[in-house]
Amino acid sequence: MTLYHLPKSYQSRDAVSYFSDIEHAQGTPLYQPEVYEVAEYFLRKTGRSTVIDLGCGMAFKLVTLPATHRIGVDFGSNIEYCRAHHEGAGEWIEADFSDAGSITLADRAGPDCVVICADVVEHLLDPRPLLRILAACHAKGAIVLTSTPDRIRAWGQDHNGPPPNPSHVREWALEEYRELLKDNGLPCIYSGYTYDNDQDLRLETIITIHDKSAALDMAGDSPPITRPLAILALYNEADCIEQVIRDWVAQGCDIHAIDNWSNDSSWDILNRIAAEAPDRITMERFPEQPGPHYEWRDILRHKEMIAAAHPGRWIIHTDADELRRSPFPGMPMDRALRLVQGAGANRVNFTLINFRPTPEHPDVSHDLHATGIFFEFASKPDEFEQAKAWLQPQQQVDLVSSGGHVANFEGVVEFPYRFLLKHFPIRSPDHGRRKIMMERKGRWSPEERAMGWHIQYDGYHAGSPYLWNATDLLQFTDAFWENHGLAVITDIAKDGLRSTSRSDPPSVLLSTSVEEITNHLAVLMVRMDSIEAGREAALLEQQKHGADIKGMIHQMRTAHEGQIAALMERWTAERNTYDHVVEILTQRILALEEMLVTIRHDIAAKEQRLNQRYRTAIRRQQF
Missing domain, CATH: 3.90.550 (Spore Coat Polysaccharide Biosynthesis Protein SpsA; Chain A)
Incomplete structure (x- = not known):
């Protein structure tokens, strides 16, 4: 591994072009959307009131965050746009992250702060000054969020640089990036993947969280x-x-x-x-x-x-x-x-x-x-x-x-x-x-x-x-x-973007073959026979218990007049319980009958040769 924890065969760029959000803003997806959702979460859950965005671009995402104090840091046309269009929405600071003097930015951080550095590190010829800023913010108690594209997930295992994006100097894989941050004073409490943008929904961007208030040790x-x-x-x-x-x-x-x-x-x-x-x-x-x-x-x-x-x-x-x-x-x-x-x-x-x-x-x-x-x-x-x-x-x-x-x-x-x-x-x-x-x-x-x-x-x-x-x-x-x-x-x-789950029950049968439907029909028939037998047994049991309890009441009426009310209540509860069992079994039979009808129609539509079995099933439905 090299100075930046990349493979020795990896080729970084020797020069890089300035990335202007203004040139890429029209008709483009929203990049790093979840990074800012996570920032909003920590502001809300921890009660922090300040957010610092290092490399804020045109700050469209920053200005939506519910912070009392927003600080955006960038340079060139990006920071000029922020000052012109977001006046009053935050404090806008121009800084060059390759300059060692920019470490003073960390003076603005503290335990009341969330620091964002979304897809910035890959743009720098030497990322170490930026990493020192982030480490200093982390040491002061800020929660630090970083993100960067994952080289292997984006371009494949054999990609050895330079990055296809001319504004990127180098790109890391997850383990490489994690070690780079650790060696520069930023141990991760979490490192994994987030969506690159809100349209493709591909987990190709690394995201890391650093928080010394929840240090793993x-x-x-x-x-x-x-x-x-x-x-x-x-x-x-x-x-x-x-x-x-x-x-x-x-x-x-x-x-x-x-x-x-x-x-x-x-x-x-x-x-x-x-x-x-x-x-x-x-x-x-x-x-x-x-x-x-x-x-x-x-x-x-x-x-x-x-x-x-x-x-x-x-x-x-x-x-x-x-x-x-x-x-x-x-x-x-x-x-x-x-x-x-x-x-x-x-x-x-x-x-x-x-x-x-x-x-x-x-x-x-x-x-x-x-x-x-x-x-x-x-x-x-x-x-x-x-x-x-x-x-x-x-x-x-x-x-x-x-x-x-x-x-x-x-x-x-x-x-x-x-x-x-x-x-x-x-x-x-x-x-x-x-x-x-x-x-x-x-x-x-x-x-x-x-x-x-x-x-x-x-x-x-x-x-x-x-x-x-x-x-x-x-x-x-x-x-x-x-x-x-x-x-x-x-x-x-x-x-957020991951709220796509659906907990509703499946409403229709999955596609099955005629043979599978026939087998399922046979199983249902056996179950229906068993349920009917259980229903009859439950009715007999109900009658037996009812007779037993009535007999007890008759025998004890004279000698134990004071217990009659309690016995009647117990008998009623027993009867209701068995009535309820019968009701459940009856509902089950009716539901199975409805399901059987559906399956029969499906069988008829798929294969005419099942007509005889289908007619037999209809006759069996009458029990």
């Missing part, structure tokens, strides 16, 4: 004395609960699991894992007895009470279909939360990404850590507030008022770098149908539904395919943090 080299506590709620998560629990242990956290009376093997799995690490894993069933509805408010209040018993300890409010990650790749949760505390913060927000089953990966439950599966950033407004980790204060926090999205308490100081929440709500078509149609929609609390809660699955029905098209999603790869980390640690995925 604040995490320490050893686990904290008191481990964070993850309070985890679950209901029927047997396909993934072991992976999730073991992941929390690996992240250096203890776990308290609250099982809402699962009727699959979740409870048995919890018992087995807890026996392996009784000092790390505790568990309970809540409430004391199973009820007809899923009462989310009661579970949240219970979590609040558990957390209140651990003042001074980090608490994470989580569910059984979630994995959490710190924004510092390779740093476990326990050390990352110690870094947060060292930075003076006591609450952490999370950026949510939803993983989806696709035809390429129809079941993502086998390995929640796998690469190659597909995800999308959250798109619903309430999904962007996920402030679910906090340093427990002396008083009880409030989870209920936000529906569990935000831990509210006095004296909140939120860490500006968001953590990652990997959510696996629907892990396969079979899981989705069972979870939504059988295990969720019939159990929602009517009162909570009336409050507008539990509506996330309203668009799903029995005929939904529960598979997403991979082309509508993003693929989770080993380069996830480099490609998408910027949208994780900030909230730019909410309203």
Whole structure:
């Protein structure tokens, strides 16, 4: 590597032409758009009031930032334009970044400041004076943002310069640029990729963030004395609960699991894992007895009470279909939360990404850590507030008022770098149908539904395919943090260029062959037979319980007159429960019948030779 951390074979330019924004402004894309979105985010989240843009060009992006004091630095026609057209919108300073005397610009920086240097370093014959300015700003407590084109992503692995752009002296690859900055006093808290412009949407520009208030060495080299506590709620998560629990242990956290009376093997799995690490894993069933509805408010209040018993300890409010990650790749949760505390913060927000089953990966439950599966950033407004980790204060926090999205308490100081929440709500078509149609929609609390809660699955029905098209999603790869980390640690995925995700359920079946449709039809027929048998069994069970309870009431009426009202109430609840089961099964049958009709029409349109099977299916529909 050379002085500038480039390959020895790389050829830089010996001279460079001046880059005028004025000459390139007409009809051109908006370059480095996310750099300024990130600057706006840090101004807003940290309460800083000053922004300095080193190499501001014509300052169209700078003047939109919500800062009390804007300082733009450039020279030539660019700074002349700023003075002529943005008078009163900022302070405009002319400076030559190749001049060692320009270091005095750092005197304007401080802990109340965000410094931007977007696509400037590649224009300089010697970038070291500019890097010294940035390092001095960083040392004074400013958050520093830099960007520059990535040579390999833009031009290919074999490109050895000089850059095709005549205004560029040299260009770096990510690792080279990261090392250049580190050697010049600018260690990165984040380095990855951002969009080159707002039209092509290619991740070909490097972006780096430097912030000594969140220096990575604040995490320490050893686990904290008191481990964070993850309070985890679950209901029927047997396909993934072991992976999730073991992941929390690996992240250096203890776990308290609250099982809402699962009727699959979740409870048995919890018992087995807890026996392996009784000092790390505790568990309970809540409430004391199973009820007809899923009462989310009661579970949240219970979590609040558990957390209140651990003042001074980090608490994470989580569910059984979630994995959490710190924004510092390779740093476990326990050390990352110690870094947060060292930075003076006591609450952490999370950026949510939803993983989806696709035809390429129809079941993502086998390995929640796998690469190659597909995800999308959250798109619903309430999904962007996920402030679910906090340093427990002396008083009880409030989870209920936000529906569990935000831990509210006095004296909140939120860490500006968001953590990652990997959510696996629907892990396969079979899981989705069972979870939504059988295990969720019939159990929602009517009162909570009336409050507008539990509506996330309203668009799903029995005929939904529960598979997403991979082309509508993003693929989770080993380069996830480099490609998408910027949208994780900030909230730019909410309203910015990356807000393209779509969480609506798939409404139509994906294209299938006649053979696949026929096979699916056969499976549906078997399921319908099974559901009908279950419906009849439920009716018999209802009659049996009704008869048993009536008999008990008759026998006890004389001797236990005072218990009659309670017994009648219990009988009514039992009857309502079984009526509800029958209603769910009936709705399921009707939905399957509707889906069957749709499939039959599709079969008829695709292949006339299936007419006989189709008529048979119609006759079977009458059960």
